[in-house]
Amino acid sequence: MSKAIGIMIDGEATWHAPSAGLTDYATLCNIDPDDPSIGYTGHIQPPRGQRITCQHCKTIWTNVVAMRLRARDFD
Numbered sequence: 001m002s003k004a005i006g007i008m009i010d011g012e013a014t015w016h017a018p019s020a021g022l023t024d025y026a027t028l029c030n031i032d033p034d035d036p037s038i039g040y041t042g043h044i045q046p047p048r049g050q051r052i053t054c055q056h057c058k059t060i061w062t063n064v065v066a067m068r069l070r071a072r073d074f075d
C-alpha cells in the first residue's frame with residue numbers, strides 16, 4: 001500500500017505526502033484537491049508502491065526531521 005496522496009494538477013498526476021496539520025488540506029504541502037479554478041481537479045488513487053514525488057512535501061518532511069524534536073520539547 002502506498003502512503004502517497006494523488007492529486008490531478010493541470011491534467012497531470014502528482015504524488016504527495018498526506019497532510020499532518022490542523023487544516024483541511026489533503027497534502028503536507030497544503031493542496032486542496034478540489035479547486036478547479038487553479039487546475040487542481042481531484043484525488044486519484046495511487047498505484048501500489050507509488051512514491052511521493054512532490055519536492056515541497058519532501059522539503060517540509062526533511063526540515064521537520066532535521067529539527068530532531070522529542071516529545072519533551074513540547075509543553
Ligand SMILES: [Zn+2]
Pocket residue numbers: 015016017027028029030054055056057
Ligand atoms: Zn506535496
